Amino acid sequence: MASTSGSKPIVLHIGDPVKWNTAFYDIFSKDFTVLRPSLEERQRDAFMKGLKEGKWGNFSAIFRPFWNTGGEMGRWDKEMIPLIPKSCKIFASAGAGFDWADVDILAERGIVYCNSALASTEAVADFAIFLILATFRNLNWCTTAARSSATDFTYCHQNTAALSHNPRGNNLGVIGLGNIGFEIARKAYLAFGMKIKYFDVIRKSKSKEAEIEAEFFTDVDAMLAISDCVVLATPASPDGRKLITKERLSKMKKGSRFVNIARGVLVDEEALADAVEDGTLVGVGLDVHENEPKVSERLKRLREVNLTAHNAGGTLETHIGFEELAMRNIDAVLKGKEPLTPVNKHLIIVPASKIGKVKL
Structure with a gap:
């Protein structure tokens, strides 16, 4: 779990700041080093450049608490996913769908993708x-x-x-x-x-x-x-x-x-x-x-x-749940526990020596 930001694992927070689960986010931010790229840094070219240069260090998790922000870099595909550092273990996102990320390619890298459908x-x-x-x-x-x-x-x-x-x-x-x-x-x-x-x-x-x-x-x-x-x-x-x-x-x-x-x-x-x-x-x-x-x-x-205009999941309760579930997935995996809502876990084959205490 070592990172370039001390002993705490780094979490890359993409999108807007947490709005509702602020008390839990305070605890989350103490357990992990949370880095949040700016809107400009999240544009695809700039974001990929940042990944190539290791701008955010050897982060262990990607955190996207909202479905309507944090997607400025476009699809996580065969062009972008190889740029993710090998230290990354989990990508936890708001939303029930996951068609904006190639979860099979993430699995090949040993990265478990967790959605928030339960919320x-x-x-x-x-x-x-x-x-x-x-x-x-x-x-x-x-x-x-x-x-x-x-x-x-x-x-x-x-x-x-x-x-x-x-x-x-x-x-x-x-x-x-x-x-x-x-x-x-x-x-x-x-x-x-x-x-x-x-x-x-x-x-x-x-x-x-x-x-x-x-x-x-x-x-x-x-x-x-x-x-x-x-x-x-x-x-x-x-x-x-x-x-x-x-x-x-x-x-x-x-x-x-x-x-x-x-x-x-x-x-x-x-x-x-x-x-x-x-x-x-x-x-x-x-x-x-x-x-x-x-x-x-x-x-x-x-x-x-x-x-209707893709409104089915659109309630305040859903937004609150998206935030919380994404954080809880990351908290669990980076503390050696099972992910709560994995999408591609069945596709991941990772040597025990690589994942350490993290069980996928």
Whole structure:
């Protein structure tokens, strides 16, 4: 754990100062030497130059407490990651997603990447419930008509009923039953009495399945075929491959619904618009988009489509949790304990002599 800044490990803090967990940050700053590059130093060229020159010493951790700052250097990729000093053991960041960092390349360097999905679980699940309800009750149509003319109001009032349904008793298909996916399913099961179907690469325990009477599918297409609403709640694939394609949409139940609170890049939005226009989907809820911050013009024009601006995890409680969880991950690893929320731990193969007391 030796560093160029005395005996304390160095933590490279990228982004704005901690705002809420200040008491814990005070302790954190006493246990470790925290260095925070300026905004100018965080621009990609300047940042890479600083890494090459060892400007911040042999730091042991990278700390990013916010998702909307600290990303000025751009993607952590095969160009940038080799510049990280060999002393670095952990990269802990705010946010549930990690598509801005090549976690497989970090793993090759023996660096565990920890996200903060646990801190946003409640907020994202609540938002997903809103989008599920929106797809069943045509809320985009209802809310825009209420803000429009009296004619639009009356037409909506008279015609939405025959196109709207109660979620109760309908099949909810969840792709990715991790912490967030499970909480979405749990809320939908308890609040709406929906029947939970799910696909994941790892099956939940029988006791967890029993909590929500969930049925596990080994074939995602088979699940899509019987789902009245499908929620995408899985991380983006490292290779950028899309999960919801034209072919996969063709497997979905006619007259079903689709909600995405995962990553926009997982969905072919042109194919999604086609599926709405041909009646395969009668309701769509998207909080994330393929080309953020740009939103598909085709999808904007479809009244069956509910669009939000990547707001699902956006609560004060989430921000507070992001800060704390990122610090606790670093605190644990640099004190020889297990990381709390590792993303790429299963990919790391590091000789014991290299990692010392740190267990990855």
